Amino acid sequence: MNDLAGRVAFVTGGSSGIGLGIARACVEAGMKVVVTYLTDSHMEDAHPYFTPSTDRFHAIKVDVRDRVGLQVAAVEAVDRFGPVHLVCANAGLGITAPISEAGPDDWKDAIDVNVMGVVNTVAAFLPGMLARPTEPGHFVATSSMSGLFHGATAGLYTTTKYAVVGMMEALRAELSAKGIGVSVFCPGLVQSRIFQQHRHRSGVGRGANGESDALRERRIRATAAGMDPLECGRKVLRGVRRNDLYILTHSEFREGFNDRVQAVMHAFDGCEADAVPEARVAAERIVLRHPVYAEAIDA
Secondary structure (H helix, E strand, O other), X not given: OOOOOOOEEEEXXXXXXXXXXXXXXXXXXXXXXXXXXXXXXXXXXXXXXXXXXXXXXXXXXOOOOOHHHHHHHHHHHHHHHOOOOXXXXXXXXXXXXXXXHOOHHHHHHHHHHHHHHHHHHHHHHHHHHHOOOOOOEEEEEEOOHHHOOOOOOOHHHHHHHHHHHHHHHHHHHHHHHHOEEEEXXXXXXXXXXXXXXXXXXXXXXXOEOOOOHHHHHHHHHHHHHOEOHXXXXXXXXXXXXXXXXEEEOOXXXXXXXXXXXXXXXXXXXXXXXXXXXXXXXXXXXXXXXXXXXXXXXXO
16 A cells, blocks of 8 residues: 555544544545535535545545444445545544543444444445455544543543454454555544534433533633644544554653553563463463564564
């Protein structure tokens, strides 16, 4: 995927925020781009960015929770531009409630969009990629720095984003021998509307997204200081070209992630000091280490 010009990209949630930034970067790189969207007003705002390239841009209204709808959208994308080479499972929901305060509806919305939305997107395109072994292919799923270590109080969001990281690591291992690249994108703060989505939960005094209205407003204001979405999108494509397993964009999170790594390594110090039985090691060998991580370092 070093040469992106003329290739076809499919970006879920591509009408605003990070998804729009990725889609714009794809057009900028000479790709043909299909985006999915839910909100008509967001799509109206996005259209001017693609006006000069309307012959290379197509939008489809579909919810990533709709597995069949995504499969139909995949067929439409191929009919419009030909085989899809780059799939960006980007659509996400900013439910940032603490786990201790989250209700069943919060969990359902967060998992259905942030986790199953990625599953449904991959499922819609993977069979086609596997059927075209001579064509390049690459999947990118948008997680978050919250998928690498926990910060603030967004326990619900953290849970779903950790799941996306694990999913993409496993998929990378499964598809590497088939010539299909897989990356997980873990950005920090980006200018977006992720905290403006209206998902109501049960509970007295709670507002949209499973958190207090005051906290939600603070999060919305904070996003104004985030990275420009187009810059973010360009960094995603740089990671695709390099076939990076992890695509990171915000260097200021290095110390926070290192704290988590050190905390885990410290916990190993408390493990048994006696010699490990050979029989147990033999039984565990298949899961003790995986080359996907060494390959990421050596790439």
